[in-house]
Amino acid sequence: MSSSSKQYTLFDHLLELRSRLLHAVLAVLVVFCSMIYFANDIYEYVSQPLLATMPEGGQMIATDVASSFFAPFKLTIVLALFISMPYILYQVWSFIAPGLYKNEKKLIAPLMFGSSFLFYGGIAFSYYVVFPIVFAFFTSVAPEGVNIATDISSYLDFVLKLFFAFGIAFEIPIVIILMCWTGFTDPYSLRKKRPYIVVGAFVIGMLLTPPDVISQTLLAVPMLLLFELGVFISSIYYKEDDEQSTEEVNHE
Template sequence: MDNSPQHTLFDHLLELRDRILRMVLAVLIVFCSMVYFANDIYEYVSKPLLAVMPEGGQMIATDVASSFFAPFKLTMVLSLFVAMPYILYQVWAFIAPGLYQNEKRFVAPLLFGSSFLFYAGITFVYFVVFPLAFAFFTSVAPEGVNIATDISSYLNFVLKLFFAFGLAFEIPVIILLLCWTGFTDPQSLRAKRPYMIVGAFVIGMLLTPPDVISQTLLAVPMLLLFELGVFLAGIYQKKENEEDCSEEAKHE
């Protein structure tokens, strides 16, 4: 007889509410600890552009309150990024009771890997894409044009790229999930490689500003990460097949 407690839909909704509140609280705690340094954080994020600006170039604030709201907004988004591992842990803790033991072993590394890849995407765009893209933008300015970027426009630009590259770097995790659920398999993905190449450049065109450098710098890592995801999915499939054969051998 099963004596385990039976949870109703209302119980699950209460638990979901509690975990969402914990996520929000975690973001607020991180934000409160960082908001004092909001201007310093914005200055650090703006360094890639300021480093390549010509003599006399500077950033400006065209709106009355943008000098306050731009660093404030950046700090809030950064707080979400910093709290992401805890947020993913809360998601994991909510769904874990409904998973089998072998599924738990698979999902936990995926959550860790997704956090790492998201941070890797942000790091890549800051240290690789920004210096190249901003150097290109400032070098092609027409003669006599004084470069003075608005801080709100710059913030929207960098946040768009942060999210685009952070999500694009999740490709290996997405591929593993698709193969795990049986939606596809590594062999089918390898056969669709030419379409993936075209799709990577189309996505790069849609997610990045309309310049070839940003599009290429997003498309190429996406293709490499696609290959990594297919490789890892092949290892997972091989392991699953070996376990299935072992189980069949035990029953014979």
């Protein structure tokens, strides 16, 4: 922890934590209230990848009495959380920043920005790339005579699961950088474990996605590419640290 002229008690830290949590919750509520009027339009936009691949006569249905209200409502809450994520991360950063050294602050701030960018990138990748391919496959293999009519609540649960799966999976470079930064591992060890990483990526893809090969592969392949990106960035940091250590030794 960095030195400070003012000593904080545990109660002071708890008050600060409560304040940061209240700010984060308030941000989510503000975003949610500003979008709730457009809940149905938001759901219609999210359902476009499925509707675009449905055969003529296919439609979405509501099997529960209240699902036509609760499905868009739930989606709006989750979307408000997604949109507020940078501000939530800022509150987390503001809480932990006073206890970090100067060199740690220089690394944590870019990591928080990068984690937000990658999380949104994972969601965008699942919506614009994965959904059209997966839904086109599902609708094309439907047996003859089967009328496709997807329940709106089931569809929402499906897409939210994929949103979270791809959003979290795209955080792999951040995780690798943190692991190398804390000394838990190093880029050279990770490169040696590449065959195990390949197997692990497909296992994770199997666990986080629906039971079909297409979505599993579409998650596993980006995870492997992001793994390589994380190792590459970590190796740059390692190279800079080695050069700095060599310069310090020469000066001595």
